[in-house]
Amino acid sequence: GHYISVDTSHEGEKAVLSSPDLYSEEWSCVRLIYQIAKTSDISPDPARLNLYLRQEGESFDRLLWSAKEPSDSWLIASLDLANSTRKYKLVLEGEIGQDKSTSIAVFEIKITSGYCIECDFEENHLCGYVNRWNPNVNWFVGGGNIRNSQSILPKDHTLNSALGHYMYVDSVYVKHFQEVAQLISPKTMAPISGCLSFYYQLKQESSIVFTVYLRDMSGSYEEIWKTDSALNAAWALAEVDFNAPYPMEVIFEVAFNSAKGGYVALDDISFSPVYCSNQTGTPFNPAKAGCNFEEDLCNFYQDHKDGPGWSRVKVKRNVYRAGDHTTGFGYYLLANTKFTSQPEYIGRLYGPTLPGNLQFCLRFYYALYGFFKMSGTLAVYIFEENHVVQEKIWSVLDSPKGVWTQAEISFKKPMPCKVVFVSWCKSFWDCGLVALDDVSLSLGSCQAADLLLPRPGECTFEKDECMFTQKKRGRGSWHRKRGPTPTSYTGPKGDHTTGVGYYMYIEASNMVYGQRAYLVSRLLRGTSGKQCLTFFYHMYGAGTGLLSVYLKKEGDDEEIPLWRRTGEQSISWLRGLIEYESDTNYQIIFEAIRGVSIRSDTAIDDVLFQAGPCLEVEEIQFSSGYPDSLNEIEY
DSSP states (O other): OOOEEOOTTSTTOEEEEEOOOBOOSSOEEEEEEEEEEOSSSOOSSOOEEEEEEEETTOSSOEEEEEEOOOOSSOEEEEEEEOOOSSOEEEEEEEEOTTOTTOEEEEEEEEEEESOTTOBOSOSTTGGGOEEEOOSSOOEEEEETTOOOSTTOOSOOSSSOSTTOEEEEEEGGGOOSTTEEEEEEOOOOOSOEEEEEEEEEEEEESSOEEEEEEEEETTOOEEEEEEOOSOOOSSOEEEEEEEEESSOEEEEEEEEESSTTOEEEEEEEEEEESSOTTSOOOOOOOGGGGOBOOSSSOTTOBOOGGGOSOEEEEEEOSOSSSOOOSSSSSSEEEEESOTTTOOTTEEEEEEOOOBOSSOEEEEEEEEEEESOSSOTTSEEEEEEETTSSOEEEEEEOOOOOTTOOEEEEEEEEOSSOEEEEEEEEEOBTTBOOEEEEEEEEEEESOHHHHHHSOOOTTEEOSSSSOTTEEESSOSTTSEEEEESOOSSTTSSOSSOSSSSSSEEEEEOGGGSOTTOEEEEEEOOBOOEEEEEEEEEEEEEOSTTOOEEEEEEEETTOOOEEEEEEEESOOOSSOEEEEEEEEESSOEEEEEEEEOOSSSOOOEEEEEEEEEESOOSSOOSOSEEESOOSOTTOEEO
């Protein structure tokens, strides 16, 4: 047969292969058979094969899958594609990197309707199911008119003929007590829940244990089905409710007690998005357990016997006290306000009830002011519903003063539970302020979420400059930095993404008054309809100059101004929102101009391009200067 491979003579370039326009009204599965082969050992810059989804109306491709592990045989990748009404293309991208001896090849790419975990075992790739090799007991392909074992079935289930195929495990080679054979499904790549069904046959002389497990990416197993001891020689249908809100593998495991144990056969695994018992069942929506406190406390509440521990507050833009994390203009929660500070004072904030037996990732931002000793001033507990058990899962150790810092905690509890934020002021002399904002909850562990593919069109500057480049690099250009800027009374103390990450800024002390620095995006795909650009900017310092955003269309020299700020704005990161449209390919340009003094460090962070109009509006697109009432706190 034929395969295609990346031409290695163009060093440093990417090879791109694009599909025709595709539609999938139904859920479908993309299977890719590929190989990355290399002759030399570890190279600093490994080759990669990426698969992108290019949807109509989007300026950015979404990375669906990426591989860089070399292998000496063909591998199969299975990816679920949720149904969509929009046209799309699949784009394969090969990057050779520095290593000339590497080759990237693709043998087959196939899109079938249905889910990737479904399989009838009639094709030789077995839908990406793999046997975990064991010296004595393994899953084998049976049928196809091959008589390869004493106790194997006359017919498969799919075709009901001797020519069809199925999977089987035979006990004839068992050497040790309780050896297990495992058949592992491809990993689910999109959240699915519903009914998993399969056909099986058991023939047993002594007890066989046939179990189906779910395994998540942290390696924890959950049993979802087990055979009952009733025997039957015909194909039996098994159905089990199945919920995979984050990536999981399904594992079919067989354990024998002796070499005369008999056999187990399996065929026709299928999936339906409706639960077996016909309940539709509303899946838990993690968004309901988060809050940015802009409107109210969402589903959070306080216990009145504790007194009013946490208050929703808002700070007007000023140069002394930071505003909230969400926009810089909005609301956040503050505990231990000066009115309530008594020694041993405790403020508790309860979250909504969360279902048991799910892996969660909790993220939130906190900032501490005025504490002498920081450790333990803010802690997170899990309350199990019976309120008997409280477990502390996180507490603050140390953090930069007055900087919004992100915390991440993974947890999984067998019973329904609540998250509780507790702020504690130990003694009258050491009672500072604890601020909390942007609480969010997602399914799956935080580590798994970090490995997840980046949001298309987002740049947090944590790893690199993403889709941006500099017009010219030098002392007077944009720099990527973490922590505070060198000059005092100007620039941010930390980034907006996590408080300890990277942002882009201009260093005014290397520039002269009126000097410009440009950060230019690569060419972005034009689309019909509105687009929304969100970013955070930091303009603190008495000498601050200008920050402007321009749109430049391909083939056009004119730079269209979209947004501008002049002069010192706030000590906080503020959110900028820009709605624009461009049906031709275009670039977005961030231009910073140094102001009158070295206290003019201007920074940006967390740039996000999204299709569709902006859901909120920013009051002013072009503004200068600064409000009079500088240092008021509104309660």
